[in-house]
Amino acid sequence: MDHSLHTSNSKCSIIVATRTGGQGKTLVSQVVHLIFKECGEPLKVMAADTAGDDGSATKSKLARFLEAEDAVEELGIGATIQSIRSNTDEMLRYWEPLGQGLAEGNVLVDVGANVLPAIWDWAIEIDAGRVLQEAPPTWLVIPVTAQAQSLSDACDLIRLAEAKQKYLPVARYIVVFNEHEGKFDRVSGTAEYQNMMKLISDVKASTVRLERCKTSVWQKMQVDWISLKAMRNLTYRDYSSRFGLSSFMGSAAEKDFVDWMFSTVQAFRAASLYPSSAITK
Structure with missing residues (x-):
């Protein structure tokens, strides 16, 4: 398969997915969304993260963060996890918008761990590869944390995607x-980490280091569903009034966030995780 980077004037589709929750999937999706939008590149946003056990879907985390900035198409409304996995008609209806989005390109899809396996069930059922081979390239972005299970799950996800290339072609892994x-130094000597690094080399995956943001208001951002873009638009005075900080503490919190945001965008750009149109800008 071709793992080469994208070329100028080409579209891409980005699937952000993990096999376990709590890996930073929504945060990574926000960063990608911010980069594309600030490059002036259109990006359709989908969330396959809302199917519940009883069909009572709730708004996805990504939609909550982006509510004031962009429309997020929710794939899970009215669907149950069991029906997506076991009912062919329900599965086809659920994933049809995803297929259309991937075929058109410039789509960001935030996929929850609960429905992730069903993507390949859908792709195999309809032989989606015949259509997607002619579509813009799909990039699979996999956030991992410094935990053995997270690393193992990420390896399993890449192996699954590689084995099913015929049905759901993945051009790049990031x-x-x-x-x-926590930092990855503490797990660098483990078998799980070594396996991850070998697999990254084997499939020629790109890597991004997402540093921990040290701003004192990080947890408040998550609780109040404040997006990265909204945070970056705040002044230190806004930090003081909104988060109940002194002017000096507000200044420190704002500086920590802005510095982190800058280094994060640079890290994503270094991995070519940004629109091809930005190359010529």
């Missing part, structure tokens, strides 16, 4: 090492 739950 592994995001999310340090919000």
Whole structure:
């Protein structure tokens, strides 16, 4: 398969997915969304993260963060996890918008761990590869944390995608090492980490180091569903009034966030995780 980087004037589709929750999937999706939008590149946003056990779908985390900035198409409304996995007609209806989005390109899809396996069931059922071979390339972005299970699950996801290339072609893998739950130094000697690094080499995956944001208001951002873009638009005075900080503490919190945001965008750009149109800008 061709793992080469995208070329100028080409579209792409981006699937952000993990096999376990809590890996930073929504954060990574926000960063990608911010980069594309600030490059002036159109990007359709989907979330396959809302199917519940009883069909009572709730708004996805990504939609909550982007509510004031962009429309997020929710794939899970009215569907149950069991029906997506076991009912062929329900599965086809659920994933049809995804297929259309991938065929058109410039789509960002945030996929929850609960429905992730069903993507390949759908692709195999309809032989989606025949259509997607002619579509813009699909990139699979996989956030991981410094935990053995997370690393093992990420390896399993890449192996699954490689084995099913005929049905759901993946042109690039980007592994995001999310340090919000701890640095990877502590697991670098483990078999899981070594297996991850070997697999990254084997499939020629790109990697991104997502540093932990040290701003004192990070948890408040998550609780209040404040997007990265909204945070970056705040001044230190806004930090003081909104988060109940002194002017000096507000200044420190704002500086920490802006510095982190800058380094994060640079890291994503270094991995070519940004629109091809930005190359010529």
